[in-house]
Amino acid sequence: MTLEIKDLSFGYGGHEVLRGIDLCVREGEMVSLLGRNGAGKTTLLRLIPAFLEHVHGSIRVDGKDVKDIPLRERASLMAYIPQISRSAFPYPVRTSILMGATNSLSLFRGPGKKDEEKVENIIGLLNIGKIADRNMENISGGERQLVLIARALMQDARLLILDEPTSFLDYSNQLLVLERIGDLVKSGYSCIYSTHNPELALSHSTRVVVMAGGRIVHDDEPKILVGGSVLSEVYGRTINVITTQRGNIVCIPE
DSSP: OOEEEEEEEEEETTEEEEEEEEEEEOTTOEEEEEOOTTSSHHHHHHHTTTSSOOSEEEEEETTEEGGGSOHHHHHHHEEEEOSOOOOSSOOBHHHHHHGGGGGGOOTTOOOOHHHHHHHHHHHHHTTOGGGTTSBGGGSOHHHHHHHHHHHHHTTTOSEEEESSTTTTOOHHHHHHHHHHHHHHHHTTOEEEEEOSOHHHHHHSOSEEEEEETTEEEEEEOGGGGTTOSHHHHHHTSOEEEEEOTTSOEEEEEO
16 A cells, blocks of 8 residues: 655645645555644645645545545545544444444445454454453553554555554553554554654654654654754754664653
């Protein structure tokens, strides 16, 4: 699954939010978006599945312009997973995941045995079997986010679009979510996600895209940021990006 964005611009009511965005996400890539509030990260993510309609530039998924892809087909190609939210009703985890099959069902057909088997396969894929029999109200924030991802996988989408998947999570749950997403990427999925945490982006991405003022100011492998001034310039304070003796990339603000 390949996402190609070329010369994309977008604005609200005469205010330009994105300018000249060029970005490509290929199969097996986990691309993170970094930048200050208002940099355009969420707007870009919402444009990809056509929740917002762009006027200038193009967004293509496997060579198809998203504007020309019918809604049902679009849902089978990509899955948008919003920031973590509490379930309005205390559904069991399996039921919540099964809801993701709605896209493939007709008006007169409910979920069947194959859909239930698919739920079990996805539960195994994300290693969340220990919570499968609980209600959504009785699991941690990180586990709840994994259930949202599992529900998205029921669409058969191979491109995952995640807006702040680790927001409001403690550090352990942040790692849990990004490690599971990383496992999916290694198995052939593509992923683009936004985060406010540079260290998580550097540790859990194949590429880091840094945005500022509606533009992409950096797009490369995490290790390229080591020793550079990109993050300092974007965030307006000195941030030293170093590699530890164990090979981890960390940020040390001054």
